Amino acid sequence: MESANTLCPGRECKGGVLAHLERLEAQTNISNRKSEEPTVQKKESSLRTRIRELQQQRDKLRAEVKQWRARVKQSPAKENPSKTVISEQEVLERAWRDVKAILEAYRFTGLSGKLTSRGVCMCISTAFEGNLLDSYFVDLIIKKPLRIHHHSIPVFIPLEKIAAAHLQTDVQRFLFTLWEYLNAYAGRKYQADQLESDFCAVLTGPLQRNALCNLLSFTYKVEQRCQTFSFSARLLYEDPTAALPTDVTVTRPGVEASSPTWEEHRASHQMLFRTKPLHQVFASFSKETEKLRLNLVS
Numbered sequence: 134m135e136s137a138n139t140l141c142p143g144r145e146c147k148g149g150v151l152a153h154l155e156r157l158e159a160q161t162n163i164s165n166r167k168s169e170e171p172t173v174q175k176k177e178s179s180l181r182t183r184i185r186e187l188q189q190q191r192d193k194l195r196a197e198v199k200q201w202r203a204r205v206k207q208s209p210a211k212e213n214p215s216k217t218v219i220s221e222q223e224v225l226e227r228a229w230r231d232v233k234a235i236l237e238a239y240r241f242t243g244l245s246g247k248l249t250s251r252g253v254c255m256c257i258s259t260a261f262e263g264n265l266l267d268s269y270f271v272d273l274i275i276k277k278p279l280r281i282h283h284h285s286i287p288v289f290i291p292l293e294k295i296a297a298a299h300l301q302t303d304v305q306r307f308l309f310t311l312w313e314y315l316n317a318y319a320g321r322k323y324q325a326d327q328l329e330s331d332f333c334a335v336l337t338g339p340l341q342r343n344a345l346c347n348l349l350s351f352t353y354k355v356e357q358r359c360q361t362f363s364f365s366a367r368l369l370y371e372d373p374t375a376a377l378p379t380d381v382t383v384t385r386p387g388v389e390a391s392s393p394t395w396e397e398h399r400a401s402h403q404m405l406f407r408t409k410p411l412h413q414v415f416a417s418f419s420k421e422t423e424k425l426r427l428n429l430v431s
Contacts (some may be wrong), residue, residue, distance in 0.1 A: 271311070382403075
């Protein structure tokens with residue numbers, strides 16, 4: 134009976150086979166899971182590496198944005214100091230070029246000069262109607278910032294104002310503007326001197342003028358139709374770079390009521406003073422007086 138049971142398995146034999154099959158299936162699953170673990174671990178490692186790369190890129194972008202915002206808040210000089218150095222060098226080179234150009238053109242402008250170890254010494258010559266008048270000098274130091282070392286400019290010429298407006302940005306304009314002030318002053322002074330020296334007989338009182346010669350007042354006489362008329366004139370030069378007055382007032386001392394003839398003379402005198410130099414105006418008065426005398430004699 135025992136051998137028969139062994140050769141012909143019953144329910145126990147059948148149950149044992151099923152259990153064995155289940156054990157084999159379980160082993161197979163375990164084996165499959167073990168074989169898949171390296172692949173899963175590799176994928177997880179790759180994903181972690183990619184995550185770290187993205188985090189690094191994020192941190193780098195954040196740092197760049199922070200630096201950009203900091204640069205925006207900074208001044209241009211602090212943002213890039215080398216640009217400031219280059220800019221200063223360019224300014225000095227341009228100043229040297231301007232000065233050399235001025236020296237080359239001095240014969241046509243009344244400016245002359247010579248280069249010095251520190252910069253340039255400019256000579257500003259003045260003239261009026263072809264007559265050479267006074268000369269002045271300005272010694273410039275060509276370095277950043279440009280500055281005036283010595284000068285002979287009169288105190289009533291606004292040298293500091295002109296320098297503040299043009300010296301650091303345009304040397305040529307600074308010198309030409311200064312020349313305009315000096316040349317106009319020299320022209321006004323020349324006219325006043327000529328009036329006092331050549332037409333003193335026509336003046337009936339002293340010529341009054343200020344240091345800048347931009348305000349003149351005087352009394353004079355003119356002969357008309359065998360009569361001598363006295364006039365008072367006040368000349369105001371509001372434009373400091375002009376040699377002719379911008380405002381002229383002519384009156385008759387002690388005379389309140391004026392005739393149409395007087396008004397014509399007053400208007401004529403005012404127009405002459407506005408459009409011609411002083412000595413030329415009085416020269417024309419003398420010519421008219423001489424012409425009237427000749428007509429009377431003939």
